[in-house]
Amino acid sequence: MKELLISLSALYDEARPRLSVHDLGTLWGRLSPLVVRNGSATEADLRRIDRIVREFAKKDPRSESFRYHEDKKGNRWLADVSLINVPRVNATMKDVSDALEGVSNSVSVEFDEKRDMEAYYRSLV
Secondary structure, three states, rough: HHHHHHHHHHHOOOOOOOOOOOOOOHHHHHHHHHHHHHOOOOHHHHHHHHHHHHHHHOOOOOOOOOOHHHHHHHHEEEOOOHHHHHHHHHHHHHHHHHHHHHHHHHHHHHHHHHHHHHHHHHHOO
């Protein structure tokens, strides 16, 4: 998400975003309007990503429990969870990853087109 925030901001000549947070909800809240503006994801993809990000953010607001086994005070993350269906989590994250990869590919193509167009207009001067 951070890479896409940077890429889409650059594509639209917006200031480089400050990315000091890891919270998926916050990151998606900043990214989703740019993805909508870009038009490279379907409404179904956007709804699905939004639902999944909200679900993860509810369980892991600071995006730490799936990265570290305990917090800085030594408390176990997800202590109330007895079972994680890893194949389902994997499939869900692959679905999100595939959708965002499609956006990333689209942005790469648009960057190439933007650079070509800028080079062409510079050559006219």
